[in-house]
Amino acid sequence: MLQAERRNNIIQELHIDGTVHIEQLASKFKVSAMTIRRDLAALEKEGQLVRSHGGAVLPESMAQEVPYQTKLSSFKEEKEQIAKKAVELVPENSRILLDSGTTNLEIAKLLKSRRDLVIVTNDAKISMELLHSESTVISTGGELQKDIGAFIGTHVQEMLRNIKVDVVFLGANAVDLTDGISTPSMEKAYIKKLMVRSARAKWVIADHSKFNKQAFAHVCTFDEVNGIITDDQIDDQTRQQLEKETNVY
Incomplete structure (x- = not known):
């Protein structure tokens, strides 16, 4: 699978489940965890997700400090x-x-x-x-x-x-x-x-x-x-x- 296709699939999965996890993605796409981390870092730079402990979430699902x-x-x-x-x-x-x-x-x-x-x-x-x-x-x-x-x-x-x-x-x-x-x-x-x-x-x-x-x-x-x-x-x-x-x- 090409890098662009894999990253598109990550975003699709994220919109379905609201969260994705590095190990699960690595297993699904048959790549290393480091490759998935690079994918998530690139997608975060584009503003499509926010990396979290062990994976990523959609930006709007991140809990914020409330007055x-x-x-x-x-x-x-x-x-x-x-x-x-x-x-x-x-x-x-x-x-x-x-x-x-x-x-x-x-x-x-x-x-x-x-x-x-x-x-x-x-x-x-x-x-x-x-x-x-x-x-x-x-x-x-x-x-x-x-x-x-x-x-x-x-x-x-x-x-x-x-x-x-x-x-x-x-x-x-x-x-x-x-x-x-x-x-x-x-x-x-x-x-x-x-x-x-x-x-x-x-x-x-x-x-x-x-x-x-x-x-x-x-x-x-x-x-x-x-x-x-x-x-x-x-x-x-x-x-x-x-x-x-x-x-x-």
Whole structure:
């Protein structure tokens, strides 16, 4: 098969499935993975796709960072449902790490009446929500991400390298059944990786709108976490496929 024909076929497959994977393409076209990587790089330069961890997606399917105020009003009932499930997984006298985001804000609202916890967060809104909590609350501090409300930067990274917690609730911008969890920026991905390393129990929290999407920077695969907590609006097929990979609540 000629190079141009192969690349046209890649684009056709991408428009059918929404995502393509290097190893599958290499097997299908009987070429090396390096050849497919070159094809994807060339097609990305033409603006026809965006390369992701292990493959590529259509540009419009890439999850982007959403301003805090927009997220606050999106899928509120679903996030409350997720929060109720999540707090059931918080043991007494435990150390909890709440990633930034509005779903974790709902978890914070349910935890703030407890007196037995140490709660660490890199989210300004969550810190304020816990202002009058009887539990110990620790904010990572750092550079405040404008319009998002998350703390980022080396200060956050250094703190996360030096703590150990019992449970982390990890926010997810995008969840892909093949590639796992991803987020729009390399820096946010690195912070989330450090969160995963710091915790004994690792739970991803994601409402149904986050599934079958990819973002720019890879965070982790399903075998690196204990499971995913989601809402009951996730479609049956996605749930069944996800349950083959990890625990789903």
